Amino acid sequence: MTTLSFTKGHGTGNDFVLFTDPEGERPLTPEQIRFLCDRRFGVGADGVIRAVRSRSLPEGAAILEEEPEAEWFMDYWNADGTPAEMCGNGIRVYAHYLIAEGLVAPERRDTLPIGTRAGVKDVLAGVSGYTVDLGRWRLSEERLVAAHGLDVARPGLGIDLGNPHLVVALAHLGELEGLDLHRPPAIEPAPAQGANVEFVVPEEPLIRDGVARIRMRVHERGSGETLSCGTGTAAAALAFRHWGGEGMPHHWSVEVPGGRLAVRMFPTEEGEHVSLNGPAELVFSGEITLP
């Protein structure tokens, strides 16, 4: 029987089981991940994050060869046992965990580079939570999205942030609240890698004090409906700015069922980046026997 020491954390209600495996000796099986995330039989979470040193990654997974400055890699798994490239809430909680566990040298705590399957991301600790530079983004194909609670399928704009998103604008708040996201939305044509689907409505008025405000619910690939999705809020803001055209702000505030996240678009030498700011909480620690 294997016992695992873990910490439970969340960012705006998007919750994770975190554990440390510096030398990469304890990869979990999909069955163990599903057990940990089970809210009745396990700990309960939307995903699992294994803290592993980048240099311990197996060959082939060593995405960090070109950018060896990231000491730690975020090995992120969805609740159904599938891996994901990135997690915007998870990476803030992960940075908080590494600092709280004393796994990061004090001089590296202000800007912490973290390896992910979508490349190295910089996380900044600040007075108003953590900010992660999600890097570059790109538009991908439009698809039709049908969900329970919508009378007809709607067009969804594909946004790639390392992980795949489809953003669907709804007509009003009633439509957003009436969605049944217990079942996954149907996507046409079905994307090969699946997608996180964000449903969004503007607040009234959309722009206040130079900040655009929207409300969002999400059905996450591999986890179902969650209270928040960090990369999803960035995708939603990018899609809304795309639809709004010239004159849209670069500062966005996205309300999700678990709280509020701030998204900012800014120019860099390699093209536009998008960043995400929000809280990161560690709730409790424990030990559990794995199947």
Ligand SMILES: N[C@@H](CCC[C@H](N)C(=O)O)C(=O)O
């Ligand atoms: N909740 C996350 C995204 C987690 C991964 C996602 N379900 C996927 O499969 O891409 C976030 O905060 O970004």
